[in-house]
Amino acid sequence: MSEDMKTPIYNWHKNHGDMASFGGWALPMQFSSIKEEHMAVRENAGLFDVSHMGRFRFTGKDAFPILDKILPRNLMKLADGRCGYSFLLDENGGMIDDCVTMRKKEDYAIFVCNAGPRVKDWNWMIKFIDSEKQKNSKLDINYYDFTLDSSMFALQGPKAIKIMESMTDVEIPRGWGYFETTLAGIEVFASRTGYTGEDGFEITVVATKDTISEKSTKLWEAILEAGKPFGLLPCGLGARDTLRLGGGLPLSGQDFSPEYDPFEMDLGLQGIFIDLNKPFFIGMDALKEKYPTINEENKRTLKELTRKRVGIELLKKGIPRHGYTIEKDGKKIGEVASGSISPLTNKGIAMAILPVEYTALDTELTIIIRDKPYQAKVVKYPFFDTTKYGRRRTQ
Amino acid sequence: MKLDENAKYAQSHEWIRKEKDDVFIVGISDFAQSSMKDIVFVELPSEGTTFKKGDKACDIESVKSVEEIKSPVAGEVIAVNSNLEDSAEPINDDPYGEGWFFKIKASNPAEFDELLSPEDYQKFVDSLPNK
Numbered sequence: 001m002s003e004d005m006k007t008p009i010y011n012w013h014k015n016h017g018d019m020a021s022f023g024g025w026a027l028p029m030q031f032s033s034i035k036e037e038h039m040a041v042r043e044n045a046g047l048f049d050v051s052h053m054g055r056f057r058f059t060g061k062d063a064f065p066i067l068d069k070i071l072p073r074n075l076m077k078l079a080d081g082r083c084g085y086s087f088l089l090d091e092n093g094g095m096i097d098d099c100v101t102m103r104k105k106e107d108y109a110i111f112v113c114n115a116g117p118r119v120k121d122w123n124w125m126i127k128f129i130d131s132e133k134q135k136n137s138k139l140d141i142n143y144y145d146f147t148l149d150s151s152m153f154a155l156q157g158p159k160a161i162k163i164m165e166s167m168t169d170v171e172i173p174r175g176w177g178y179f180e181t182t183l184a185g186i187e188v189f190a191s192r193t194g195y196t197g198e199d200g201f202e203i204t205v206v207a208t209k210d211t212i213s214e215k216s217t218k219l220w221e222a223i224l225e226a227g228k229p230f231g232l233l234p235c236g237l238g239a240r241d242t243l244r245l246g247g248g249l250p251l252s253g254q255d256f257s258p259e260y261d262p263f264e265m266d267l268g269l270q271g272i273f274i275d276l277n278k279p280f281f282i283g284m285d286a287l288k289e290k291y292p293t294i295n296e297e298n299k300r301t302l303k304e305l306t307r308k309r310v311g312i313e314l315l316k317k318g319i320p321r322h323g324y325t326i327e328k329d330g331k332k333i334g335e336v337a338s339g340s341i342s343p344l345t346n347k348g349i350a351m352a353i354l355p356v357e358y359t360a361l362d363t364e365l366t367i368i369i370r371d372k373p374y375q376a377k378v379v380k381y382p383f384f385d386t387t388k389y390g391r392r393r394t395q
Numbered sequence: 396m397k398l399d400e401n402a403k404y405a406q407s408h409e410w411i412r413k414e415k416d417d418v419f420i421v422g423i424s425d426f427a428q429s430s431m432k433d434i435v436f437v438e439l440p441s442e443g444t445t446f447k448k449g450d451k452a453c454d455i456e457s458v459k460s461v462e463e464i465k466s467p468v469a470g471e472v473i474a475v476n477s478n479l480e481d482s483a484e485p486i487n488d489d490p491y492g493e494g495w496f497f498k499i500k501a502s503n504p505a506e507f508d509e510l511l512s513p514e515d516y517q518k519f520v521d522s523l524p525n526k
Contacts, residue, residue, distance in 0.1 A: 030459075238459050
């Protein structure tokens with residue numbers, strides 16, 4: 001087992017938090033406590049080091065046209081200064097990873113993916129680009145994986161906007177916008193995105209290997225300082241996991257893998273993550289073959305869908321965890337993909353991919369926890385009152 | 396790390412204190428609770444259950460993990476702290492007091508004497524990597 005990689009602010013973490021291993025990286029599990037950090041993000045704000053996530057740059061006038069062939073989303077419709085969520089699919093339509101593409105300008109894309117599959121993603125994309133280049137040697141596309149020359153921090157929570165406004169005078173875009181600014185004297189680029197279900201930002205510093213650690217630590221401490229009056233806490237992986245689960249957001253490698261397509265993950269049925277009217281994207285033919293009735297109009301009600309991701313809530317106290325058996329009438333119908341206790345509601349919550357006949361809301365299920373049956377039911381996600389919490393909160 | 400000077404300790408981080416005669420009271424150490432943090436749920440044994448020394452006695456869950464609590468001595472469970480079933484917070488807040496787990500009538504009280512003294516437990520914890 002090779003040693004875990006360290007983010008540029010590893011020393012800060014080591015001095016302030018409990019360390020853990022994730023996706024080949026040494027990262028903090030928690031600083032104060034998972035519950036406190038979770039609640040800080042739902043009520044105020046939290047700051048996460050997400051430098052482990054993969055960051056690629058694609059430049060040149062053919063960068064977007066080629067990325068548009070790789071990703072199922074229509075990237076040609078993405079305007080300058082906007083970001084789009086989508087997936088990397090294999091030829092069978094299976095989910096290699098999920099990702100965000102930022103459009104800095106028409107010939108400049110920044111691509112952000114998960115830590116674990118980063119190298120696999122990179123190789124997959126470069127293989128496709130090379131095959132396109134073989135067909136047309138004049139293609140103008142350059143690419144670079146700048147993960148290790150940069151750091152990325154996620155500032156998340158309803159007060160994230162106030163903290164950002166206190167640190168910069170630039171106009172801050174609405175959700176899914178991209179912008180560049182200087183924070184505490186350090187040049188950054190940022191997107192109004194995140195992985196907690198809350199409003200917030202993902203902020204990236206790019207530097208050289210010699211300076212990245214110093215610059216990143218300075219920025220991290222400056223954001224924490226600016227956020228103090230707003231209740232900002234540094235947060236670790238533990239809260240990141242309970243927050244994304246509470247927000248109903250799937251985790252690469254745990255909730256999805258190439259075994260599942262985006263429709264089964266309940267990610268293709270809504271929104272604009274998949275554009276079936278494009279001439280081509282990797283996996284498109286397989287999805288159309290698997291779902292013959294699919295088109296833009298009826299992709300919400302795919303009748304060929306055999307299994308789907310659902311939210312599950314325990315009806316009594318207990319914690320469903322990854323791998324626990326899910327039964328219906330004494331018969332195993334699936335396993336918990338992600339599960340925990342919600343620090344917000346104190347209920348055991350989980351996500352699982354189940355046969356469609358068990359995915360209607362309120363379907364009663366049983367989860368086996370240490371050989372004992374626990375009653376549960378299918379619920380919608382996010383697992384919180386969206387009028388009170390989350391990025392669309394109204395109160 | 397706080398220690399209860401009147402208790403003895405197992406290397407699996409349970410404490411055990413003599414209540415009277417052959418009746419002992421069991422919980423988890425301050426080190427264990429602070430390592431786990433955020434303990435949210437505990438599954439207590441039923442009264443009347445008998446354990447051998449080192450048998451799994453209950454499961455304790457924090458947000459991030461499940462841990463097993465072992466019985467530091469052999470005997471029969473004669474009481475459990477059912478308050479913990481409603482709220483596990485006393486385990487974090489008061490591990491040697493309100494956060495106790497169960498009382499056990501020891502079948503071989505000499506096992507108690509074999510456990511670690513507070514000083515030896517402290518040394519044991521200090522010797523752990525990544526504590």
